[in-house]
Amino acid sequence: MNLKRCFLLIALAGSLFLTACTHKAHKITATKMTSEKGGIHLEVKKYTLDNGLRLLVYENPKLPIFSYYTFFDIGGRHEGAGSTGATHFLEHMMFKGAKKYGPRQFDTMIEGNGGNTNAYTNFDNTVYYESVPTKSGDLNMVEKIIDMEADRMQHLALEPAAFEKERQVVLEERKMRYENSPQGQVYLTLMQSMFEGTPYGGSVIGDVSDLKSLTRDQVQEYFKKFYTPDNAVIVVAGAVNADEVYSMVKDRFGSIKPSSKEVREYRLSRDDLKLYAHKANYGRHIKLHSVSKTPMFMLGFPGNAVGTKESFVRDILASILGQGESSYLYKKYVTGKRPRLSSISTHNYTLKYNGIFWLSGDLLKGQNINTVTKNLLKETQVLCTSAITERTLQKTKNQYLVGYVSEIETNRGVAHFLGMRENFFGDYSFYKKEMDIYNAITVDEVKSTCSDLFKEKNYIMVSTWNKYPKKS
Amino acid sequence: MKKFCINFVFIQVLLLISLSLGAKDFFSGKVKKLKWDNLEVIYLEDDRFPTYQFNIYFADGALSDGSVKGVTSAAFNFMTLGTRRFNRQDIADNLEFYGTSYGSNVTHEFSSYSVSGLVKDIGPTVKKICHLFQDASYPKEDLNKEKKRILDSFENLVSSPGALASRAFREESLSGTPYSYPAEGKTTDVKKWNKSLLSKKLDYFNKSVKKRIYITGPKEVLLIKNVVNNECGWKGQGTFERVVNYKKPTKHLKPKITLIPIPQANQAQVRIGKFLSNDEINEPELMQLGSHFLGGGFTSRLMRVLRVESGLTYGVGAFAGGQKQYGRAGISTSTKVESVGLLLEKTKETIKKASAGEISPANLLRAQGSLAGSYPFGFESTSSYLSQLTYLDHRGEPYSSLFDFPEKVRAFNSEQVAKMIQSLYGWEEQSITIVGPRSLKKILEKYGDVTVKNYKKFL
Numbered sequence: 001m002n003l004k005r006c007f008l009l010i011a012l013a014g015s016l017f018l019t020a021c022t023h024k025a026h027k028i029t030a031t032k033m034t035s036e037k038g039g040i041h042l043e044v045k046k047y048t049l050d051n052g053l054r055l056l057v058y059e060n061p062k063l064p065i066f067s068y069y070t071f072f073d074i075g076g077r078h079e080g081a082g083s084t085g086a087t088h089f090l091e092h093m094m095f096k097g098a099k100k101y102g103p104r105q106f107d108t109m110i111e112g113n114g115g116n117t118n119a120y121t122n123f124d125n126t127v128y129y130e131s132v133p134t135k136s137g138d139l140n141m142v143e144k145i146i147d148m149e150a151d152r153m154q155h156l157a158l159e160p161a162a163f164e165k166e167r168q169v170v171l172e173e174r175k176m177r178y179e180n181s182p183q184g185q186v187y188l189t190l191m192q193s194m195f196e197g198t199p200y201g202g203s204v205i206g207d208v209s210d211l212k213s214l215t216r217d218q219v220q221e222y223f224k225k226f227y228t229p230d231n232a233v234i235v236v237a238g239a240v241n242a243d244e245v246y247s248m249v250k251d252r253f254g255s256i257k258p259s260s261k262e263v264r265e266y267r268l269s270r271d272d273l274k275l276y277a278h279k280a281n282y283g284r285h286i287k288l289h290s291v292s293k294t295p296m297f298m299l300g301f302p303g304n305a306v307g308t309k310e311s312f313v314r315d316i317l318a319s320i321l322g323q324g325e326s327s328y329l330y331k332k333y334v335t336g337k338r339p340r341l342s343s344i345s346t347h348n349y350t351l352k353y354n355g356i357f358w359l360s361g362d363l364l365k366g367q368n369i370n371t372v373t374k375n376l377l378k379e380t381q382v383l384c385t386s387a388i389t390e391r392t393l394q395k396t397k398n399q400y401l402v403g404y405v406s407e408i409e410t411n412r413g414v415a416h417f418l419g420m421r422e423n424f425f426g427d428y429s430f431y432k433k434e435m436d437i438y439n440a441i442t443v444d445e446v447k448s449t450c451s452d453l454f455k456e457k458n459y460i461m462v463s464t465w466n467k468y469p470k471k472s
Numbered sequence: 473m474k475k476f477c478i479n480f481v482f483i484q485v486l487l488l489i490s491l492s493l494g495a496k497d498f499f500s501g502k503v504k505k506l507k508w509d510n511l512e513v514i515y516l517e518d519d520r521f522p523t524y525q526f527n528i529y530f531a532d533g534a535l536s537d538g539s540v541k542g543v544t545s546a547a548f549n550f551m552t553l554g555t556r557r558f559n560r561q562d563i564a565d566n567l568e569f570y571g572t573s574y575g576s577n578v579t580h581e582f583s584s585y586s587v588s589g590l591v592k593d594i595g596p597t598v599k600k601i602c603h604l605f606q607d608a609s610y611p612k613e614d615l616n617k618e619k620k621r622i623l624d625s626f627e628n629l630v631s632s633p634g635a636l637a638s639r640a641f642r643e644e645s646l647s648g649t650p651y652s653y654p655a656e657g658k659t660t661d662v663k664k665w666n667k668s669l670l671s672k673k674l675d676y677f678n679k680s681v682k683k684r685i686y687i688t689g690p691k692e693v694l695l696i697k698n699v700v701n702n703e704c705g706w707k708g709q710g711t712f713e714r715v716v717n718y719k720k721p722t723k724h725l726k727p728k729i730t731l732i733p734i735p736q737a738n739q740a741q742v743r744i745g746k747f748l749s750n751d752e753i754n755e756p757e758l759m760q761l762g763s764h765f766l767g768g769g770f771t772s773r774l775m776r777v778l779r780v781e782s783g784l785t786y787g788v789g790a791f792a793g794g795q796k797q798y799g800r801a802g803i804s805t806s807t808k809v810e811s812v813g814l815l816l817e818k819t820k821e822t823i824k825k826a827s828a829g830e831i832s833p834a835n836l837l838r839a840q841g842s843l844a845g846s847y848p849f850g851f852e853s854t855s856s857y858l859s860q861l862t863y864l865d866h867r868g869e870p871y872s873s874l875f876d877f878p879e880k881v882r883a884f885n886s887e888q889v890a891k892m893i894q895s896l897y898g899w900e901e902q903s904i905t906i907v908g909p910r911s912l913k914k915i916l917e918k919y920g921d922v923t924v925k926n927y928k929k930f931l
Contacts, residue, residue: 063852064848065848065852095770104776104780107769107770107771108838111769111770111771111838111841111842112837112838112842112845113841113842113845114841114842114847114848114849116846117770131849133848136841162780165780165781165782166783167783168783169779169785169786171808172785172786172806172807175808176634176786179739180633180739181631181632182631291630291734291735292631293624293628293630294624294627324564324568325560325564325568326561326565326567326568326569335560335561335564335617339620342620342621342625343621364620364624365620365623365627391569394569395571398570398571398590400571401571402571402573402589402590403571405521405522405523409521409853409854410853466735
């Protein structure tokens with residue numbers, strides 16, 4: 001080892017940090033949920049390359065680390081019959097080597113230098129992320145990550161032997177998340193039933209038969225169509241210099257060609273709102289056999305797309321009805337005079353082009369699932385007038401403020417927070433509008449949306465229990 | 473590859489020094505030890521957010537339980553069921569109105585209660601928490617409802633094979649020690665919980681057990697001193713700290729395998745590990761490095777062998793760590809039923825090779841770089857920083873060991889790591905717990921004596 005060079009670099013590394021320390025870490029001074037003066041404000045620089053790639057940078061010099069996120073606008077909704085799970089499979093293969101950085105180099109470089117990396121896929125997005133020390137000796141990790149990400153965006157190897165090994169891994173993941181999990185089975189069945197006949201009616205993890213027959217060519221096809229700079233957003237948050245990051249990203253990603261007109265048109269065709277309209281067969285109860293000793297259920301209602309005014313009001317409604325021990329349904333069904341459930345919660349799940357609102361819970365031993373279903377449906381016809389008050393609304397707004405602040409405590413949190421909004425709304429600062437919208441919502445609006453949601457009895461009940469026959 | 477390795481060593485040495493400087497410079501001046509009357513307080517100043525975290529540490533845990541177990545855990549969990557002035561719905565509504573998060577964590581050795589929320593609401597929130605500690609009445613009707621919920625959830629654990637495996641594994645691998653019984657108790661205990669037991673237990677923790685406060689946020693959070701001293705009544709008067717005298721369990725000469733059959737399993741949950749006595753947990757950094765080498769992250773040896781090379785599992789992780797008087801080492805994974813044998817073979821082989829010193833310089837450096845380099849992430853959120861300080865105080869270690877961590881990790885050589893892996897994961901001494909179909913018994917008998925146990929024994 002060259003010690004002289006070593007000491008020089010130690011000095012450089014030290015001075016880099018000291019320079020960083022002279023900045024005061026960003027301070028959030030939210031005292032009420034608003035984007036006005038004194039509210040949450042993140043200082044972000046946004047750049048757009050000629051090929052359409054968007055880059056967001058948030059400088060936070062508190063510690064010598066950063067997080068790097070890549071959001072691709074591709075998910076399970078882009079798959080067709082016979083190829084469910086392809087997007088998620090591709091996500092796995094993105095860690096298996098590319099042209100410049102071959103097998104095992106990507107994760108070895110990141111983990112070997114103290115970082116971590118992972119990814120997730122849902123119906124709308126595929127998201128890759130790394131959190132890494134900014135410098136590793138004389139190695140500029142920001143530059144290295146950008147170089148590795150640019151390599152795999154262009155030249156994914158999809159090596160056949162690794163592809164087959166990964167097929168087994170995905171099948172094991174499927175077992176863990178769904179086949180051996182009653183909750184997972186109920187969730188999958190509800191989603192497929194509620195979104196039947198729409199691009200959200202598939203399965204992100206993939207059907208077993210599709211996973212077994214998926215070919216490398218099919219996955220390659222998804223990669224070519226969707227992993228292009230004009231279909232991606234990069235977010236970097238941490239101890240970095242925004243202009244330097246931009247310069248490096250431009251250098252590595254600037255020459256990557258955007259999608260062809262044909263591919264863009266194909267992608268646009270998958271964004272047609274008509275495709276996503278609910279067309280489910282409502283008013284039914286699907287019963288699944290499982291090992292669950294007491295029935296567990298999800299009761300779903302058709303919801304709305306993310307970002308609509310209605311979706312914000314329904315977020316509040318979900319919180320008032322079933323989030324926390326003081327929520328309406330929890331007090332009535334779990335801790336009330338005659339408890340029927342051991343747990344209940346409500347959730348407003350908003351996807352890009354549609355959504356679902358659900359109640360989920362577990363029955364106490366001895367309770368009858370048919371009676372509970374009947375009670376809950378009856379309850380939905382009366383709760384709008386009794387559950388929603390000025391106090392429960394204000395409580396929810398207070399909780400949301402705490403939630404917003406806790407989301408942005410880490411670089412990872414900030415990067416995800418910004419990237420989600422940029423990817424969905426084309427506006428990373430959409431959180432300011434959101435906070436204003438939530439803050440302005442009134443009791444009457446929540447009551448009105450509550451009545452609309454439940455008036456048609458457009459529900460699908462899915463439950464699971466070991467007393468159900470094996471095929472029902 | 474060689475060039476890569478040389479550069480790698482060089483880079484890691486530099487990283488160690490730069491990161492040590494970084495975190496230390498940022499935080500060392502921000503931790504203050506205070507006394508609120510005689511009560512010890514650790515304050516971590518952080519004015520980036522309008523939020524606080526307030527943790528109360530108690531130097532005793534589930535080991536204080538008598539013949540009825542889980543009482544400590546229940547006494548903390550059920551404080552919110554009611555007091556003489558407020559019912560459970562008032563309490564939940566009041567705390568949740570402020571957006572407060574609250575809850576307890578009871579281990580065998582120590583307990584803690586955590587509260588967090590917006591700084592502007594810290595006064596009334598902590599006042600309410602103090603009221604709960606002083607006046608919790610455990611109303612019979614609400615207590616019975618909670619007991620029923622817990623009993624139902626125990627019974628339904630069979631639908632969460634991973635959780636069932638981890639629970640059973642603790643009991644099997646720590647068998648013969650005071651730490652094997654679950655801190656939250658079992659069905660027979662839950663049935664015996666009553667108002668009197670829980671009230672006495674809370675009173676004991678309030679009056680007799682040593683406490684320490686950990687708090688983070690802007691300076692104004694310190695204004696709650698009077699609330700803590702007067703409303704909680706904690707002024708440093710409790711002094712008891714749990715110390716246990718126990719006999720080390722005898723080592724077994726071949727793996728002890730427990731099969732826990734569950735219906736309709738198409739996947740097997742596998743847990744492998746052992747108990748560590750207090751003389752085996754004196755090198756926490758080396759223990760972490762050994763387990764990280766074997767099963768930390770996507771690049772660990774087991775992840776490479778079991779997932780990448782063999783496609784046998786979705787994930788595998790290894791851990792090793794100690795509390796004050798005992799520790800645990802373990803490996804956690806799952807695989808399809810038909811490949812359990814192969815997974816055990818490959819795990820055994822990987823451990824054997826590493827224990828025999830087959831540790832390449834590149835792999836050792838990767839593990840060292842990964843562990844030492846990730847150290848600043850532990851300071852990113854103040855709650856995680858507070859947890860680290862709490863842990864060090866519990867073990868009686870100086871805070872400087874936090875900042876010395878990367879340097880220590882990078883100083884170990886392959887011989888030391890191999891020896892530690894043998895000590896933690898030496899195959900013959902392992903307890904192996906498998907949750908899966910009964911048909912696995914025949915396969916497992918190739919690897920040691922198999923005892924089949926009904927899952928209900930662990931509930």
